[in-house]
Amino acid sequence: MTTLATNYLTPTGREEAWRFTPLKRLGGLHDGSAIVSDRHSLTLNSNPVNGVSFALLTAAEVNPISESDDVIVARIRDLAKEVSVLTISANTEVAEPILLKRAPGSLDSAEFSRVLIRVENHARATVIIENTGDTHLAEDLEISLAPGANLTLVSLQEWESKSIHAGRQHAVIDRDATFKSIVVTIGGSLVRLLPTVEFAAPGASCDLLGVYFATSGQFFEHRMFVDHKVPNAKSRVNYKGALAGDQAHTVWIGDVFIRAAAEGTDTYELNRNLLLSDGARADSVPNLEIETGEIVGAGHASTIGRFDDEQLFYLMSRGITLADARRLVVRGFFNEIVSEIGVDEIQNRLMDRIDAELAKAGA
Amino acid sequence: MSTLEIRGLKVSVDTENGAVEILKGVDLTIKSGETHAIMGPNGSGKSTLAYSIAGHPKYNITGGTVTLDGVDVLEMTVDERAKAGLFLAMQYPVEVPGVSVSNFLRTAATALRGEAPKLRTWVGEVKAAMEALSMDPSFAQRNVNEGFSGGEKKRHEIMQLELLKPKIAILDETDSGLDVDALRIVSEGVNRAKEGNNIGVVLITHYTRILRYIKPDFVHVFANGKIVEEGGPELADKLEANGYAEYVTA
Numbered sequence: 342m343t344t345l346a347t348n349y350l351t352p353t354g355r356e357e358a359w360r361f362t363p364l365k366r367l368g369g370l371h372d373g374s375a376i377v378s379d380r381h382s383l384t385l386n387s388n389p390v391n392g393v394s395f396a397l398l399t400a401a402e403v404n405p406i407s408e409s410d411d412v413i414v415a416r417i418r419d420l421a422k423e424v425s426v427l428t429i430s431a432n433t434e435v436a437e438p439i440l441l442k443r444a445p446g447s448l449d450s451a452e453f454s455r456v457l458i459r460v461e462n463h464a465r466a467t468v469i470i471e472n473t474g475d476t477h478l479a480e481d482l483e484i485s486l487a488p489g490a491n492l493t494l495v496s497l498q499e500w501e502s503k504s505i506h507a508g509r510q511h512a513v514i515d516r517d518a519t520f521k522s523i524v525v526t527i528g529g530s531l532v533r534l535l536p537t538v539e540f541a542a543p544g545a546s547c548d549l550l551g552v553y554f555a556t557s558g559q560f561f562e563h564r565m566f567v568d569h570k571v572p573n574a575k576s577r578v579n580y581k582g583a584l585a586g587d588q589a590h591t592v593w594i595g596d597v598f599i600r601a602a603a604e605g606t607d608t609y610e611l612n613r614n615l616l617l618s619d620g621a622r623a624d625s626v627p628n629l630e631i632e633t634g635e636i637v638g639a640g641h642a643s644t645i646g647r648f649d650d651e652q653l654f655y656l657m658s659r660g661i662t663l664a665d666a667r668r669l670v671v672r673g674f675f676n677e678i679v680s681e682i683g684v685d686e687i688q689n690r691l692m693d694r695i696d697a698e699l700a701k702a703g704a
Numbered sequence: 705m706s707t708l709e710i711r712g713l714k715v716s717v718d719t720e721n722g723a724v725e726i727l728k729g730v731d732l733t734i735k736s737g738e739t740h741a742i743m744g745p746n747g748s749g750k751s752t753l754a755y756s757i758a759g760h761p762k763y764n765i766t767g768g769t770v771t772l773d774g775v776d777v778l779e780m781t782v783d784e785r786a787k788a789g790l791f792l793a794m795q796y797p798v799e800v801p802g803v804s805v806s807n808f809l810r811t812a813a814t815a816l817r818g819e820a821p822k823l824r825t826w827v828g829e830v831k832a833a834m835e836a837l838s839m840d841p842s843f844a845q846r847n848v849n850e851g852f853s854g855g856e857k858k859r860h861e862i863m864q865l866e867l868l869k870p871k872i873a874i875l876d877e878t879d880s881g882l883d884v885d886a887l888r889i890v891s892e893g894v895n896r897a898k899e900g901n902n903i904g905v906v907l908i909t910h911y912t913r914i915l916r917y918i919k920p921d922f923v924h925v926f927a928n929g930k931i932v933e934e935g936g937p938e939l940a941d942k943l944e945a946n947g948y949a950e951y952v953t954a
């Protein structure tokens with residue numbers, strides 16, 4: 342174990358990218374004060390399948406496929422000596438989801454982890470990453486989709502209550518490839534994720550979905566960036582969050598950049614927040630930057646609302662108690678996205694967890 | 705045998721310019737098996753009466769009483785009123801995103817019956833109720849009222865009436881927005897529910913056409929926040945011919 346020197350520009354909190362994040366709660370992932378462990382917690386948790394490989398390669402063998410100005414990513418790239426690489430070879434169609442799981446970590450030292458998911462030409466798969474237990478984790482997850490590839494990536498943040506997770510999930514999407522991501526964040530003390538997408542060639546599309554539910558004292562940030570730098574790509578973003586309990590704080594930033602070359606772009610992003618009690622705070626900032634007018638469509642919407650009295654009244658008028666009516670409405674709110682995961686066992690587990698959080702918060 | 709008794713009910717709503725009184729002393733008694741039609745001009749307070757009995761939070765009760773078999777209804781929460789045996793078919797049923805009809809109905813039936821209905825008999829019960837109202841089985845998987853047409857929403861309300869078996873049902877303009885066939889189907893549903901469970905029915909309507917299917921025992925004219933005249937079925941025909949002019953100016 343080593344302690345990393347402060348050899349990067351350390352954020353002060355005044356930078357645009359860091360202005361919402363409580364830096365003091367980041368466990369030193371950003372400023373070099375974290376104790377660095379050499380843990381590799383990511384394991385393959387489903388049966389081996391032809392055409393799918395999972396291996397730990399040396400960092401020298403696996404160059405990053407993207408650039409990043411994020412300080413934590415810079416530290417990870419400096420520190421990680423190995424990279425966990427999941428490859429789905431060309432033309433492989435994997436019927437069952439590929440399960441990756443993070444083995445329990447530690448709260449005393451931090452893992453700086455590089456991961457690469459490679460989906461080769463016309464391969465098709467669903468990958469589910471289950472994150473549970475205690476951790477201090479800085480994660481640089483890169484996803485490459487070759488031409489015609491199709492990937493659904495589900496990332497589940499079900500951490501224990503003291504965990505800290507700062508992660509970037511960056512997808513580079515090639516011609517006619519389709520990327521769908523479903524991010525679920527319901528556990529941890531601080532989770533800050535950067536689900537970002539870069540279109541490398543025309544005809545590609547992405548669907549970025551997410552749900553988060555923060556209760557007392559939790560801070561969850563999702564900072565999206567979709568880079569339309571080529572023509573005729575399509576992006577959809579839909580994140581839904583609920584907050585209950587004192588000091589629950591969520592941040593959703595939706596940056597979409599349509600560059601001058603990106604004619605024929607079609608983009609829409611949506612973020613809805615349900616504020617279930619006083620003392621919680623949701624920040625929601627959609628941001629569309631457009632350099633060309635020759636597009637199919639570009640729009641965004643963002644809402645922060647409370648329970649709809651009419652919905653609660655309707656349900657209660659059929660004998661349903663207030664607590665059950667709220668539970669139904671919250672489940673209904675999340676259902677649109679959770680049901681996209683397509684694995685009943687996981688969906689039920691998440692919904693039960695959401696019920697439990699709601700009950701705990703007394704909202 | 706149940707009795708819903710409304711005495712001197714006064715109700716106001718909060719507006720930007722302070723409280724506005726909508727109901728100005730309503731007296732009405734409904735017994736099991738009876739059918740009461742309430743007719744009256746737009747804005748006279750019919751829906752306000754219905755919502756106030758059901759306990760909608762928007763309405764402030766400023767005077768009077770509502771009791772069901774002698775028990776104070778106004779003290780009850782909205783769900784307690786339903787459990788006591790009151791049902792409101794709404795003029796504008798509410799959409800509940802992400803909640804399937806089937807989940808909603810089962811949750812409601814569980815709440816009202818005190819235990820979850822046995823899955824096997826329940827599925828058949830719901831299917832039969834939907835078929836009886838000529839609703840496609842696919843509605844069970846759709847979200848509550850979401851994207852339903854006006855007529856479909858009304859059928860869905862009456863389907864709930866049949867499944868949930870209340871003691872007293874208030875139907876607020878259930879006939880509005882129904883085509884002729886749907887009107888007959890929905891009316892038959894109301895009559896089935898009524899006969900099967902001896903329900904007392906309050907039928908709020910603008911039109912006598914539904915009264916050809918659901919025969920009222922009493923007709924009440926509602927104007928300016930109160931009942932201004934009462935009579936038998938013949939009163940409805942008189943209203944259809946003459947309108948409300950004599951009550952509104954009076």
Ligand SMILES: Nc1ncnc2c1ncn2[C@@H]1O[C@H](COP(=O)(O)OP(=O)(O)OP(=O)(O)O)[C@@H](O)[C@H]1O
Binds near residue numbers: 719724751
């Ligand atoms: N928030 C409010 N502010 C002001 N007036 C209100 C408010 N809510 C209701 N009202 C008024 O209360 C009156 C009664 O409304 P209600 O819906 O009970 O009428 P109704 O008899 O059911 O009419 P309709 O036949 O059109 O359904 C109306 O004049 C309506 O405008």
Ligand SMILES: [Mg+2]
Binds near residue numbers: 750795
């Ligand atoms: Mg009305």
